[in-house]
Amino acid sequence: MTSPSPEALTALKSALGPGGWTDDPADIAPWLTEWRNRWQGNTPLMLTPRSTEEVARTVRICAEHRIAIVPQGGDTGLVGGQIPHGEVLLSTRKLRAIRDVTPLDDAMTVEAGVTLLEAQQAAAVANRMFPLSLAAEGTATIGGVISTNAGGTAVIRYGVMRDLVLGIEAVMPDGEVFHGLKRLRKDNTGYDLKQLLIGAEGTLGVVTAATLKLFPIMRSRATAVVGLDSPHAAIDLLAKAKSETGGGVEAFELMKRLGVEFALRHIPDTREPLDSSAPWYVLIELVSGEPGGAEAGMERLLSAAFETGLITDAAIAQNDAQRAAFWKMREEQSAAQKPEGGGWKHDVSVPVSRIADFLDEATAAVERFYPGARVSAFGHVGDGNMHYDVLCRPGADLSAFLARWEEGSRIVHDIVARYDGSISAEHGLGRLKTDEARRYKSPLEIRTMKAIRAAIDPQRIMNPAVLF
Template sequence: MNRPREEHIRHLQNILGPEGWLAADEDKAPYLQEWRDKFHGETPLVMRPASTAEVAQILAYCNDQRLAVVPQGGNTGLCGGAMPKNGELLLSLGRMKRIRDIDTDNFTITAEAGCILADIHRVAAERQRLFPLHIGAEGSCQIGGNLSTNAGGTAVLRYGNMRELTLGLEVVLANGEIWDGLRGLRKDNTGYDLKQLFIGAEGTLGIITAAVLKLFPLPRRRAVALAGLKTCEQAVELLSRSKERAGDRLTGFELMNRLSLELVGRHLPECAAPLPLSHPWYVLIELSDTDEAPLDEKLQHILERAWEADLIEDAHVASSLTQADRLWRMRHAISEAQKHEGGSIKHDISVPVSQVAAFIARADHAVAAMIPGFRSIAFGHVGDGNIHYNPLQPRNMAKAEFLARWAEVAETVHDIAASLGGSISAEHGLGQLKNRDLPRYKSAVEIAMMRKLKTALDPHGILNPGKVLP
């Protein structure tokens, strides 16, 4: 790979036009620092193309000149995937934010990669449609980033993750060729499902420039409750019962341990829980329906039955949409609240839903043996078996000393997830945070297939080098 030189930069600036690039340090700075402040990047040029044709010209040139390119969406990824580690060129998709089409009868929206997720929600809702991907970063993450990380979030339980929400893609390949796969078909058995190669590839196989996404009818009713429980096992049982009783009206089911909510109350009091935090575990449950009939009674009924069966100790049903939104703000505030409490070692694991309680118990036990006095934070999308398990530093330990144990703790926690049939990355991807761990958890055959795909689609390795593959 070549380091970009003066003449390369000038050529790329000419393709992009005066509005399409940033080179001053102060202009580049926001693109080179990520949300957790764990990774920092360096680049000689932030490229901000306005069209697929410009992306194609840039890649054709970079491929020819052997210049590495790191794509970036909203820069909310949590694995350092969008950070140029070694002075690569940065390709930001943020100016490509056109909604190209919305087809309400086909229940699809065709959007460019730089569209902000929350804008897709708004545009769809204006046409009585729902785009159901909901994540804490939805005000700034972009569709291209959501696709490239196969984002999940809080409604996967009902609607699936980005893989399941996508019908077609437009992709610029490493050599600058454009693949127009913007099909809005629910059935298409004409060979390999190529779009799935680029979804979750974290920008290592091609640059996604637009997508056809599935829409759903806009729900007319929502009911949301927070319930307190004694054990994590009870949460899993309550999940099964809620599924049985509510069917696909069960839209969200989030698990939170007490400490995660205490930190929200301590550091972001405007988002604090509406209940006294006297239970070890909490679940946030949402039902939604397109039917006009109120859902509160249904949710109340599920909770009463659970209380009679000794599954829950207490519950608070939101009596208005404002209250419901407040409960969700509390849930989404957990990540931010942790930042104020010192260092935490983050994991984004998944296990079969039936193994969630065993995972948390075994991980707590193992981490306590390594770092006595650590504080356990566990929360997440229990309906998908996806737990964000984030051990927090002991009160009497320096942050740097605690974070220096990251690799050792992560290996222990990941080994436990793997031993329960789980994954070391449920929804955030690998980026540069976990790619080196891949050989420990994937077979040589699987990694060799991934390498062959990479070589076939990006033979010179210009796309996001040093990410995903070890």
């Protein structure tokens, strides 16, 4: 791929006009570093198109001049896939329209730069719910969560982003627009291009808009935090919750005591979730279409769990403020680790039935490999996704510890693979895991993915350093 010539850069600037681009290093700098500060990127030009047509215009110019492009949404990704390293940076943040909300179709169409929180709010105005929720929802954009196939906290009930998209509009690598904004639940007419674009991390085109599934607003909701002795008890409690509520479990989030201690130490306005301390905690959220149904279900569940010894303590949120406090403890788990120093980060998934076994085996292996390492595990145990983070022991040489990230992560990922899991559950591969994934993907999978990419982007101008 060639570096952009002065003529090409001039053509891109002219195509977007004033306000549609910047080459000012000060303006670009905030968008060249990801949240974990692992990558510091660079770009000769940041494009900020305001419409699908402007995106198409710029991609056509890039295709003509063989200029590589890195698409970027809210820059909340954690694997470096949105950070340019010499490529042109194409930001979709100015694609801001909520094009329509159609309650009878349980659907809405929004542009790629709309934040996840704004999409949720637009759905609520129409007395509907868009269920995808994650800690960065005030910044993460629809285009970004589609491109990474984000999961979040309600996957157990509603699925990942792939399950929530009805249609997509995207600019393909040659600049042609794919007009795929359908509201259909059924369309059995061959290959589904939108599904290729979901989770492609910007390698097959630039998502500019999407039609999303909406759901009825539940008439009751109950949130609780419980203490448990082990992840094995958590898995048993999950099974009981599913049986007790008949599918009413919307969130089931596991946290280790160490992560709770980090949050209490470093995050303002957090407090102990329970009167007693426990080795592990689960945040449970139940919903029901019947008034009072979720509250009654929670009471039954917790009573039965106490009787059988599955849980040691519990607290049910009595109001929105208490519910928010419970969720803050969970959502700040990553942020609470930062003051403790760097760590080996893992976003992995295994079958739900194997989560507890994975945690036992991986922790024992990591502690043998690096004595004194601190494991802070948390995540969406209801769908098998754990954020398994390994932090340096206090007082140890942090640089030396971080230098062993790749070796330590290989131990964790090999265990994940033996459990038929995935080394990337919801963050994608990006720059962080693309090479690592070659170890775990079959030759057939890699060969097929390369063939698809070559057919759609033969010049490989779209996010060229990411995926195969």
